[in-house]
Amino acid sequence: MSTAVFAPSRLERRTRALLPWLLLAVLALLPTAGLSANIIRLFFITFVWVTTSLGWNLLGGFAGQVSFGFAVFYGLGAYTAALMIDRGVNPYLSFLAAGLIPALASVLIGLPTFRLRGPYFAIATIGVSEATRVIMNNLAITGGASGFRIMEHRPFRQVEHYYTALAMAAVAVAVSVLIMQSKFGMGLKAIKQDEDAAADLGVNPYSYKLAIHAVAAAFTGVAGGVFARYAAFIYPQGVFAFQTSVYILLMPVIGGIGTVWGAVLGGVVFGIVEEQLVANFPQIHLLLYGLLLILIILLEPGGLAGLLGKLFRRLRRPKRKNGNTYSGSREADEVLRRAGRG
Amino acid sequence: MTFVDFLNLLIAALLLAGTYAVMSVGMTVIYGVMKIVNLAHAGFMMMGAYFAYELYERLHLDPILAALLAFPFFFLVGIAVHWLLVRWLPHSDRPTLQSLLLMFGIWLVLQNIGYLVWGNTDRSILSPRTLALVHLGPITISSLRLVVFVAAVGCMAVLEIALSRTWFGRSVRALIQNRYAGRIVGVDDEKTARLTFGMGIAFAGVAGALLATLFSFDPDFGRPFLLRAFVIIVLGGLESVSGVALGAVILALVETFSILFVPAQYQPAISFGMLVVVLVVLPGGIASLWAKRRRLA
Numbered sequence: 001m002s003t004a005v006f007a008p009s010r011l012e013r014r015t016r017a018l019l020p021w022l023l024l025a026v027l028a029l030l031p032t033a034g035l036s037a038n039i040i041r042l043f044f045i046t047f048v049w050v051t052t053s054l055g056w057n058l059l060g061g062f063a064g065q066v067s068f069g070f071a072v073f074y075g076l077g078a079y080t081a082a083l084m085i086d087r088g089v090n091p092y093l094s095f096l097a098a099g100l101i102p103a104l105a106s107v108l109i110g111l112p113t114f115r116l117r118g119p120y121f122a123i124a125t126i127g128v129s130e131a132t133r134v135i136m137n138n139l140a141i142t143g144g145a146s147g148f149r150i151m152e153h154r155p156f157r158q159v160e161h162y163y164t165a166l167a168m169a170a171v172a173v174a175v176s177v178l179i180m181q182s183k184f185g186m187g188l189k190a191i192k193q194d195e196d197a198a199a200d201l202g203v204n205p206y207s208y209k210l211a212i213h214a215v216a217a218a219f220t221g222v223a224g225g226v227f228a229r230y231a232a233f234i235y236p237q238g239v240f241a242f243q244t245s246v247y248i249l250l251m252p253v254i255g256g257i258g259t260v261w262g263a264v265l266g267g268v269v270f271g272i273v274e275e276q277l278v279a280n281f282p283q284i285h286l287l288l289y290g291l292l293l294i295l296i297i298l299l300e301p302g303g304l305a306g307l308l309g310k311l312f313r314r315l316r317r318p319k320r321k322n323g324n325t326y327s328g329s330r331e332a333d334e335v336l337r338r339a340g341r342g
Numbered sequence: 343m344t345f346v347d348f349l350n351l352l353i354a355a356l357l358l359a360g361t362y363a364v365m366s367v368g369m370t371v372i373y374g375v376m377k378i379v380n381l382a383h384a385g386f387m388m389m390g391a392y393f394a395y396e397l398y399e400r401l402h403l404d405p406i407l408a409a410l411l412a413f414p415f416f417f418l419v420g421i422a423v424h425w426l427l428v429r430w431l432p433h434s435d436r437p438t439l440q441s442l443l444l445m446f447g448i449w450l451v452l453q454n455i456g457y458l459v460w461g462n463t464d465r466s467i468l469s470p471r472t473l474a475l476v477h478l479g480p481i482t483i484s485s486l487r488l489v490v491f492v493a494a495v496g497c498m499a500v501l502e503i504a505l506s507r508t509w510f511g512r513s514v515r516a517l518i519q520n521r522y523a524g525r526i527v528g529v530d531d532e533k534t535a536r537l538t539f540g541m542g543i544a545f546a547g548v549a550g551a552l553l554a555t556l557f558s559f560d561p562d563f564g565r566p567f568l569l570r571a572f573v574i575i576v577l578g579g580l581e582s583v584s585g586v587a588l589g590a591v592i593l594a595l596v597e598t599f600s601i602l603f604v605p606a607q608y609q610p611a612i613s614f615g616m617l618v619v620v621l622v623v624l625p626g627g628i629a630s631l632w633a634k635r636r637r638l639a
Contacts, residue, residue: 066439112622119379119437120621123572127617130569134611242565246450253443283457290450297444298430 020173027166031159040162046271047165048227053251053267054172054260055219060249061258062185063212064192066118069109069125070220070248072132073102075240077221078228079142082150091152091229095164098225099218106217110210117195126242133240147235150228161230168226172219176260179215188212192258220248250289254296256305265305343602346480355591355598357487360494361552362590365567366574367501367583368545374518374581375538377437378428381445383546383571384564385452386416390550391559392460398467405467406493409551413497413544420543423448424536435521449564456561466558490552497548498587501541505583514538518581566610573617579627588628 031040052074060066077098084094113124136142143149179185190198191205199205228234238244251270256262270289277285300307365387372380390412397408427448431441474485505511513534516524525531553559553567574593578585593613600612 064439066442112618116621116625118439119442120625122439122442123379124618124621127569127572127614127621130566131611131614131618134608134614138605138607283454286450287454287458290447290454293447293450294427294444297440297447298427301440 024166024170028163031162037158040158042271042275044158044162044165044230045227045275046268047162047169048223049247049251049271049274050169050264050267051165051172051223051226052220052248053255053263053270054169054176055216055223056248057252057257057260057263058176058179058212058216058219059209061252061263062180062192063188063209065114065209065213066122066249067125068122068242068245068249069129069132070216071240071242071244072109072129073106073217073220074224074244074248075132075136075236076102076105077224078234078239079136079148079224080221081225082148082228082234083141085152085229086148086150088153092164094229095168095222095225099222102217102221102224103214106213107210110213114206114209114213125245129240129242129245133236133242136236136240142236145235145237147233147238150232150234152229152232161226165226165230168222173260173264175215175219176263179212180260184208184211246286250293252303254289254292254303256303257301259302259305262303262305265308266303269304349481351598351601352595353481353483354487355594357483357491358598359587359590359594360491360498361549361556362570362574362594363587364494364497364545364552365549366571366578366590367498367586368542368549369571370575370578370581370583370586371514371518371538371545372542373437373575375514376428376441376535377435378431378441378445379437380542381442381568382423382448382452383445383542384568385449385456386419386543386546387550387553387564387567388456388559388561389419389452390416390547391554391563392456392465393547394551394554395465395467395559398469405469405551405555406489409493409548409555412547412551415544416547417540417544419547420540421536423543424539428539429532429536453561453564460561462560462562464558464560467555469555472555486555490555494549494552497545498583501545501583510534510537566613569617570613573613573620576617576620577624577628582627585627592628 027043030043052070055073056067056070080101081091081094081098084097085091109125109128113121113128116124137145179188187198187203187208190201190203191208195205224239228239247270251266252263253266255264255266255269273288274285277288296303300310302309369380369383372378390409393412393415394405394408397403397411398405403411427444428441431444432438434441469486471486471489476483476485476488505515513524513529516527516529517531517534521531549567550564554563557563570593574586574589577589577592578587593616596616597609597612600609604612
């Protein structure tokens with residue numbers, strides 16, 4: 001019984017609420033510390049991945065709809081931004097469009113595919129993603145197989161890219177947290193657990209899924225756009241590749257599906273590991289992630305975040321055993337006392 | 343298009359359908375008995391292709407013989423994978439996302455082992471038979487495709503006999519129809535699931551090896567065929583072996599004859615798009631069309 005009741009103290013809750021802001025402040029000050037361009041690049045890529053990971057997690061983690069098709073949104077976002085920036089449109093305006101167009105596409109994709117459930121939806125998204133890749137690879141506007149080079153008539157400033165990506169990732173975290181705590185988020189959680197029961201309770205699964213799909217697609221699209229502006233060269237077999245969908249799916253699943261910080265952790269780990277391994281051993285990278293995925297599915301469904309949480313709790317437990325037996329919050333004490341009376 | 347052209351295309355489509363059926367039937371039996379959507383099918387097909395390739399290059403075995411040897415080899419591989427990983431999944435009578443993601447992880451591992459061992463260059467099996475043709479009057483048939491077709495139909499026939507005549511086949515069919523009722527009458531579902539998984543993987547290996555004689559391949563070889571297999575098993579109603587044959591014929595016909603209407607570079611999009619259309623419009627498969635009509639009558 002005593003292990004089941006675990007409530008953080010007030011101080012702990014305050015530090016927890018402060019931590020994200022502290023992290024944001026540190027990251028905002030980081031470029032002034034005179035880091036090398038390579039490190040800044042690593043951070044930039046990590047922010048992009050974190051955003052896509054959070055986007056996927058909105059649909060896959062909160063609403064339980066596993067999609068293998070997020071490369072469609074990533075690619076559409078990348079090409080929207082690329083085509084607009086190349087024509088001289090303000091890049092930030094282009095990023096907005098890079099969110100809007102994938103969101104529209106997500107509705108078009110969702111209208112038929114959300115009639116399907118669970119694994120059937122997942123399989124249909126593979127079909128959508130592959131068909132989109134084939135078509136995009138053959139359209140003249142994408143540059144086809146030879147790719148598209150973005151000519152931006154501005155000097156390249158890496159710090160600007162860094163802050164754009166940081167702001168984007170921060171917004172994605174904030175929106176994810178807000179959605180999770182809202183009534184809308186509760187509805188999504190209900191859909192994840194049991195669609196029919198959710199419908200009985202007055203949640204329309206179809207429109208809820210369409211809505212969260214659009215938000216997720218918008219984030220993924222903006223991330224694609226921000227990446228495209230930095231890379232200055234994109235090609236359909238890259239941004240629309242099945243591999244991109246796989247990356248976007250693996251990050252939140254391995255980090256900890258259904259939690260905001262799990263998705264962030266997944267993106268961070270992926271970004272760093274990718275950067276270290278891909279240059280030298282691209283295959284080992286995905287081999288490692290495949291093995292991790294198998295282990296996580298079979299042993300620790302909470303992902304890396306769940307694993308860390310367990311370790312953390314195990315480290316704390318001995319402290320509570322000796323000395324002051326219980327140092328929970330006042331509310332938890334109250335609950336315990338009432339439970340004892342009843 | 344002349345009548346001869348039409349006949350040539352029709353024969354090509356039917357020959358292709360044989361291989362497509364072998365490729366899809368493994369997924370169907372695994373889905374039917376265990377309700378697992380086997381994404382790793384693509385990985386095992388790729389392994390089957392390289393299995394035939396290695397046997398042909400190193401031991402100079404006939405590729406068709408190598409494909410038949412793939413059956414026992416991949417049967418054992420399948421049983422090992424089931425024993426090691428798949429049996430720990432929680433049982434469910436509906437497909438779960440957990441099982442989907444596990445099979446996806448296995449696919450990723452297989453694919454990247456493929457990249458590590460064989461690199462990402464295209465390989466192909468070029469035997470003296472590859473370019474040989476058989477002439478029947480005005481009709482021309484690739485003799486290799488004919489041999490592959492015969493091997494594929496042979497595999498399907500063996501499966502059909504195994505399913506209808508043996509105790510194992512009867513338990514497989516019982517579990518496909520109703521898992522609980524099957525257990526009540528004494529079917530060992532754990533053992534049947536293990537053997538079924540082995541058989542499904544064995545068919546993936548054989549199909550991969552057969553396809554490797556027709557097409558060039560790299561470690562990403564299974565992916566387009568995986569999507570085609572999905573189309574076929576959904577058309578066939580997911581759980582029926584004869585439905586698979588029907589679905590394979592339909593897909594092969596659509597793919598072959600669409601060449602007349604769709605530019606070649608958009609060709610792959612047809613089966614991918616068809617997957618979505620079929621899933622949404624005909625989730626119960628072709629058979630549901632007749633079932634509905636019968637209910638109305």
